[in-house]
Amino acid sequence: MNKTFLVLLFVLFAASLGINFYFHADNELFDLAALNICSVLMLTITFISYFLLVKVMNIKDPHFFVNGVYASMFVKLMVFGGAIFFYIWTHKKTLFRPTIYVMLTYYFLFMILETIFVFRHTNSSAPANKPDNNA
Numbered sequence: 001m002n003k004t005f006l007v008l009l010f011v012l013f014a015a016s017l018g019i020n021f022y023f024h025a026d027n028e029l030f031d032l033a034a035l036n037i038c039s040v041l042m043l044t045i046t047f048i049s050y051f052l053l054v055k056v057m058n059i060k061d062p063h064f065f066v067n068g069v070y071a072s073m074f075v076k077l078m079v080f081g082g083a084i085f086f087y088i089w090t091h092k093k094t095l096f097r098p099t100i101y102v103m104l105t106y107y108f109l110f111m112i113l114e115t116i117f118v119f120r121h122t123n124s125s126a127p128a129n130k131p132d133n134n135a
Contacts, residue, residue, distance in 0.1 A: 005050060005117040012113055013043045016106055029096040034087055038103045041083060042110040045076050053118050069118070073111070080107050 020035040049072040056068035084100060 031099045042106050046110045046114050050114050
């Protein structure tokens with residue numbers, strides 16, 4: 001597990017919590033509980049997804065990595081989409097749309113962070129980057 005990824009993941013999580021409190025203090029219509037749940041959900045999903053993708057990268061077949069990336073993005077999108085749908089369904093009368101926009105921003109930020117580190121890990125473990133001992 002990459003320590004830099006973990007540090008940046010928790011920094012992004014702490015920043016998202018700070019942004020949640022700032023938005024709620026600035027405008028009471030922002031749903032603080034929903035934004036905090038979104039932050040925790042994205043932290044959990046991103047951590048599990050990255051951990052599983054790093055394990056899949058140790059398998060020599062490249063199809064496993066591609067399938068792992070697709071599965072990671074699909075599961076993250078479905079869980080997050082379901083959570084937003086549930087939020088909209090339960091808060092029909094008090095729905096404040098900027099809350100959903102902030103949630104989507106968190107989704108993209110956490111996804112970008114994971115993607116950057118997964119591909120950095122892929123490039124660092126690629127056979128082309130390893131020195132050839134036969135030369």
